[in-house]
Amino acid sequence: MLYYAGIDIGSTAIKIVIIDEDANIVGQKVSGSGSMFYKYAKESLAQLVQDIGITPNDIVYIVSTGYGRKLFKEADETISEITANAFGAVKAGESFGTIRTIINIGGQDSKAIGLDEHGHVVNFAMNDRCAAGTGKFLDVAAAKLEIDVEELGECHFNASGTPLSINSTCAVFAESEIIGLLGNEHSKEDIVAGIHFSIAKRIIRLAKKVGLNGVIYFDGGPALNAGLVAAIEDELGCELAIPEYPQITTALGAAMLAKEGYSYSVSKELQE
Ligand code: ADP
Numbered sequence: 257m258l259y260y261a262g263i264d265i266g267s268t269a270i271k272i273v274i275i276d277e278d279a280n281i282v283g284q285k286v287s288g289s290g291s292m293f294y295k296y297a298k299e300s301l302a303q304l305v306q307d308i309g310i311t312p313n314d315i316v317y318i319v320s321t322g323y324g325r326k327l328f329k330e331a332d333e334t335i336s337e338i339t340a341n342a343f344g345a346v347k348a349g350e351s352f353g354t355i356r357t358i359i360n361i362g363g364q365d366s367k368a369i370g371l372d373e374h375g376h377v378v379n380f381a382m383n384d385r386c387a388a389g390t391g392k393f394l395d396v397a398a399a400k401l402e403i404d405v406e407e408l409g410e411c412h413f414n415a416s417g418t419p420l421s422i423n424s425t426c427a428v429f430a431e432s433e434i435i436g437l438l439g440n441e442h443s444k445e446d447i448v449a450g451i452h453f454s455i456a457k458r459i460i461r462l463a464k465k466v467g468l469n470g471v472i473y474f475d476g477g478p479a480l481n482a483g484l485v486a487a488i489e490d491e492l493g494c495e496l497a498i499p500e501y502p503q504i505t506t507a508l509g510a511a512m513l514a515k516e517g518y519s520y521s522v523s524k525e526l527q528e
Contacts, residue, residue, distance in 0.1 A: 261510075262507040265289065322340075338380050355471050363477065476503060479503070
């Protein structure tokens with residue numbers, strides 16, 4: 257059996273997906289990017305290979321993507337995260353129907369990608385200038401509120417009354433705003449709901465730039481936060497398509513492209 261790997265080296269997390277010849281996911285791994293992207297990505301891949309009981313040589317083609325993609329020297333190809341995200345969303349979102357809009361919130365950026373009815377990228381919009389509407393914003397807020405990011409969802413649903421309005425667009429100012437709200441005896445839950453609604457409004461404004469069509473797919477680590485999902489769905493007035501493992505969508509797309517890349521390189525060799 258031949259295997260293909262997609263490695264998404266994000267600003268916050270390294271995501272690896274290994275698929276087999278039938279494009280089934282045989283392994284996946286999420287680990288922190290830390291400060292040494294290349295070293296951690298290499299170690300993470302070696303660990304995953306060992307966990308699923310194959311050898312490094314069984315992986316015949318590797319595609320890297322994401323912020324640190326160029327650092328991964330062993331990759332046979334590097335691909336932009338827009339392309340890889342689109343490929344992954346079409347595959348992981350098959351059961352939801354035809355995906356026409358992708359909303360991705362990553363550690364340090366957020367983006368919206370518009371697809372045509374065949375799954376090809378037609379346009380995209382990106383915010384990578386400030387932390388507002390990114391995982392970083394949620395991480396800073398959670399740290400200030402002394403809760404884990406994994407608890408943000410539950411907190412959201414325990415909020416009472418109208419969500420608070422959070423106006424800061426910068427993570428540093430948001431931290432001061434949170435301190436002010438805590439000082440005024442607002443509950444953590446109401447603050448969290450306010451943060452989620454502020455991110456929801458921001459990401460929808462970005463998504464409107466590419467157009468909100470058909471099935472809207474949401475991925476990236478923050479898509480694991482059920483409170484944020486609920487806030488975006490409330491603001492949108494419709495349900496989002498979210499796969500079981502939204503954080504690995506882009507790595508899955510890279511793995512699918514690795515499978516294609518390998519077939520192409522073999523057919524090219526045969527022609528020569
Ligand atoms: P990148 O590709 O830029 O590294 P990711 O898509 O991996 O970013 O998202 C990282 C962000 O996802 C983190 O900053 C964190 O806020 C969020 N996140 C990760 N896991 C969870 C979880 N279980 N629940 C809620 N949020 C999460």
